[in-house]
Amino acid sequence: MKQSKKRRVTLQQVAEHAGVSTSTASLIVRNNPRISEATRQKVLQSMRELGYVYDRVAANLRSQSSTTVGLIITDISNTFFSEFLIGVHDALEEVGYTVLLGTTFDSIDKQDHLISTMLEHRVGGLILCPVSGTAQETALRLEQLDIPVVLAVREIPEIKCDYVGADYREGALSAVNHLIQKGHKRIAFLGGIRESSTWVKRMEGYQTALLEAGIEVDDSLVIDSAPTREGGLEALSKILRLSKRPTAIFCFSDLIAFGVMQGVRQAGLIPGEDVDIVGFDNVPEAEISHPPLTTVSSFPRRSGTEAANLLHHKMSNTNHKQQRIILKPELIIRESS
Amino acid sequence: MKQSKKRRVTLQQVAEHAGVSTSTASLIVRNNPRISEATRQKVLQSMRELGYVYDRVAANLRSQSSTTVGLIITDISNTFFSEFLIGVHDALEEVGYTVLLGTTFDSIDKQDHLISTMLEHRVGGLILCPVSGTAQETALRLEQLDIPVVLAVREIPEIKCDYVGADYREGALSAVNHLIQKGHKRIAFLGGIRESSTWVKRMEGYQTALLEAGIEVDDSLVIDSAPTREGGLEALSKILRLSKRPTAIFCFSDLIAFGVMQGVRQAGLIPGEDVDIVGFDNVPEAEISHPPLTTVSSFPRRSGTEAANLLHHKMSNTNHKQQRIILKPELIIRESS
């Protein structure tokens, strides 16, 4: 962990070289306008000559500030989250923050550990996609942090916190309604983790749609799974073993849907013909899958941007009021249904 | 940028509370074993009571060390890089480093700026996927950094540096040979940026394969493009306008190949039947695309892991010898060819 043998060039050395005081040099690195242009040029020249690199860490320590933000997500290989990450990252970079990245893989321990690490690194704010079933203890801890926190995607019901997400219930409702309108009566709901708030919301939408159409909810058609492509494949294999198979499948996410489509094909059926499939999220791959996937866009990238902007606002305004930003999902009909 | 109103609990306060000196408390946070178990427990208890959070930034400043690593990639939405990111991130997290993330989107200015930001944040090491056409100036600067640097994916010919990548020439060779063996004589090479070392290497492989098979290289069949799906789509549209169309297409990357397949379909042709298509990288989507994409695996995730391990080794061993890790690519034949 030891850094360079060579010592860093310090601001003091620069000041000496330029023949000014350290305070003057300090004002210059921070672009304070009340320094004469002549001195400024002289000092900037010394910096170049000595190869000076500003030490933001020391500066932040002294001034009790921070130029970093922590971002904790579940899994980068899940395109939903990588899209979310892009949204957050780009928005924060634009306003001059550097992001520290952490991934939980849905482990509560990892999440606790990452929160600590972020705090130890003095992040000025935190964007967290909480692990499903985040403990009361963690929740309390989050509430007591003295840096701004924005929750995203999943919610923690126990605490009040700024939050960015989509109306998952509404999204599920529109997806299932679409299937009902196509004449389906046996519609499965596949994949996802039951403990997750995002699952619960989708389940509500699923049930509501069925009930409103006078269709009874058949528990054997609701199968949860790991939120991965493999999870989708597995959930589907259970469906295939059913004596009364569904004619349409509403999937927890696009990732799950890709697994389901793969399984459907392996069983010799054609997605969109023999069985209708709808995903959730509208990740970029949904458009190029074959057949292109009907899905509900939950705007992952935009969620990231919104979360970043909200956090930034919170970090710069002390009188920030708590906000919940709920994006309205959009049904995108393609050929898989 | 101002942090919390509440002041951080300091180690000194903890020490006072526990009735020991600050040095003792410091030894305890760093798990120094020469403190009696009794004192240790007493101090740990005080930390819990006061809600102490270790200030790694202050610690790193004082001890001239770092627990962060900078990672600069081109574009997170390109699955190749997000896979690379996962590899780096997981490997570094495991050994206790936190990663600062930056994306260049192939802009030299952004790259220069990101390198500065990373240095200002006192990263202990840097993994960089250089922008194509990185200037001599930047290259020199990289060479003179006094922190360990590992280059990945693309190379900068001007400088000597640790490097991790795949044998792109070899990969292209095997892809094109595969197409030749299938009887193709008119094989296009589509997409990618000519300035990039990874393009040049693939081009070498492409030419070599053709020449060895006694096929003349037809320049009209080599079309570069932005390294995106849209780029692939565009490059294909140029191909479609040709009077003598190719019967097979070797694509710079899977991402390009997805664009090409999309375009092929839009033109009413069937990929893998009317025209054979081969990609490069083997990103996860290659397996689920339709038809599944024949491609050359360049092991993006493993490249990331290797780069991280190499960097870590370099950071902890002062007598590290410069290394080049070149992964051997692997042709994966699926149904698109």
Next chain:
DNA sequence: CTGAAAGCGCTTACAG
């Protein structure tokens, strides 16, 4: 517009 001194929260020798 510029300077001398103190301090952010930690660790590092050096004594005991």
Next chain:
DNA sequence: CTGAAAGCGCTTACAG
């Protein structure tokens, strides 16, 4: 095994 003092590289009042 524990303590008092100095210092990492910067910024912050406060004087001038």
